Amino acid sequence: MCQFGAKRAVVGFTTFYHSRGSLRDILPQLRIHGRLRLSDQMKWSIQLATALEHLRISSKIYYPDLRLDNIVLSDKSDIVMVDFEQRGVWCEFAAPEVNAIEYIRLIATDENVPDGVREKYLARLRKLVPDCDALDQDAYINPEQGYAISWIALSAGEQEAAEVYMLGRLLWCIFEGVSGPQKAAVWQSYRWESHLEFPEYERTPPTIRALIDRCTRGRRDTLGSKVKRQRSKLILCDPEFREENEENVKEAARQFWLAEIEASENFLDLRDAQRRQGEWNENFFDRPSLDEVLAVLRAYQTEHA
Template sequence: MELSTRAIGEVVHPTAAFYQPPSEVGETLESLSPADSVVESTWENSLLNPKNRIDSLDLPQNPLWRVDGCAGLGTQYYVLPLFLQKIPPMRMDVFVSNFQPTLIREQLELHRAFHTKDAIRLPRLAITKHIVRILQIWTTSEFKDLAAFEDFYKSVPFGSRLVLEDMSLDVRRVRIKVGLNHNLEHKLLPFSRLADLWGSDFPFPQVIDFFDLHVVSILHDSVCLVRINEQLCIFKALTSGAKYLYHELKTLCTIEPHENIIVRPMHIVTKRCNFGTKKAVVGFTTFYHSKGTLRDVLPLSRAHGQLRRVDQLKWSIQLTKALEHLTRSGIYYPDLRLDNIVLSESSNIIMVDFEQRGVWCEFSAPEVNAIEYIRLIATDECVSESVSAKYRRMLQDLLPSFESLEDERYTNPKDGFNLPWIALSAAEQEAAEVYMLGRVLWCIFEGVSGPQKAAVWQSYRWEPDIEFPEYKRTPPAMRDLIDRCTRGRRGTLSNTIMRQHSQLFLTAKDAKEQSADDVREAAKRFWFAEIDEAERFLALRSSQRLKGEWNDNYYGRPTLKEVLEDLEAFQIQAL
């Protein structure tokens, strides 16, 4: 089964338990999942036919644009206009529909773009070269000169889109529609409104203007490397979900400093909106750590024989201390993964990303996943009303105010907008953090980029050679600690369905003997079992809480303090 946006709902998310195959006889080939469409092999649709092939993927001699990365499972591409002397962080990304005819998907390698995100491998894909060629023609044909384009680029709302319509293998036939993001402008708040919400004595950083920033590169869908007066720093902004941005800004400005947590923001960045006189807060800047994330550092260091036990222990202890500091400050951290741990110039770990949105489902502790599965089914538009209504009632029992978290407006909540974590007690939150910490410790001591081999949603430059909870390189004492931290762990979808390159396959069946329907059915059975277990767990939790008998550390994991003690004891033994 080919990876596509449709595979998320049919296989990867718990909504797969309620997937129903299309029943309408007249459904077109374009509406079907490309890999599942049976197309008669004729000269008209053959790759041997010249009209079905891309004429060229050679970049222009002097390309006007560059693609820095990809998000949205191969549908959103970060692009920069290289011909501007100073590039403001407008975040005018290119959007491509994932539902394309098979000939286009195959030649543009959209199946690979689904899981390829980084700026090293992505530019090698056909789709990125195609986008550069399309933008080259559009820029030179739609604007009388490059100065006219600059005026246009600086005048649109922040986060506006370039949507590629009528996708074709012929770059001259692709039409670009500019999607002006007025909706985001409407939700962005002025500095004065944040001051009203947070109080006159709030420790706001220095305010600077949006156009004082010059983009060097786009690192993530919410992060740019920018230059301000010759100083490099990180610009954090969200083109969707502005409420998460403001929540993170408030958290970082008020959190008690810690040497292993990103320092408070350097600037608040404001931009005048197109309508009215509102000058809205669009983002903030933070310190730039150039050594990168542990996701890339660990496998690269191991490959070169430079991953030392002393560093593994140092990073593990620093991370645990930072988490313990957050817990004492009353802050939960649901985003614990290698991507959110960077190295300082002195090779100490620094925790980043305090939106508190959480990680991909299945990555968290089982008690968090139990609630997240329910939330995903309750709020997915593709699930029938009768099914979603049942799970919305369950959410109501878990957190009566859950519907207020769905509001897109920022309302200054104390605990953010993460429903599963807000529904947990402080002790339950700590136990869930210990679970995630255990998985990160496994990555650190195994020297791999993630706990899963060939993860569906993202591939890495250095893919893991083993999968959690297998052990190859972790010392015995650490294995015992990791096993205790991850008590209650369950088998994941990857035990049943795996990604090979850009296809999904059943792990227990030869690839030549299975179909896309086999994959869907296996996913359906897996998710039915997981949802059944989630409902059982939540019913038990609710019953025992009413009786006052519930143990907030249900799986008996160690506390963060106990994890730290074990790590420090092992560090002394290792010296």
């Protein structure tokens, strides 16, 4: 047992050992050595999209933790998805509609937040997921729908749209040959850090670029638009602040998160109102379906076989 996100959790999974490692580390190495081939990129992309579609249609489950760390390669260079605990992915990878709910959850369950503020957000969270308190217990009960409250609050259609968003970010990493969507991110470091920031493009074919842009509709700026990491130091990249010091770094981050919380609440207010009126579009950002993503990928693969 360990402290995991301020909660007790079981650590570790029993699975086959895949010695080639994860795409997080494999992709930049292939790019650096000129061995990142379009045929492999297409194969992995189609395998990922097919796996997501299979989980949704055949297994009736969602996959909320789609990132390169959770994709390893078999000895035959096929992708293998791991980590099906369903706790969710970091906010920098997740769709904005998932983050809108996740930010509410984080405030509602943080004991360092003043009681009045926490109760306000907890009440809202309970409206979204009535049994959210039971999912926040120490006991590992492995609920059927997982622990990802921000995903449980979504309908099946909304979940698919959120999965497509994550898939789009992953496709960008695969075709650009990088470890993650952000360079020098505050929240994560990589063995080989990217020289690109999503959605900058250098190597991705135009057809795939258009697909990725459609998959990631609704994307928002990240904290990296205000504060970046330079090696082990945080630096300002917000023109509002002329002097770079600790207090301004904190203030830039504070302003960013205040704006994010406001945008999240406005989005959820709109969702609530339109759901009550029967007008809510589950694919609010008009992203393609998993079927449509697969169709584009397969057509491109056939064209360039």
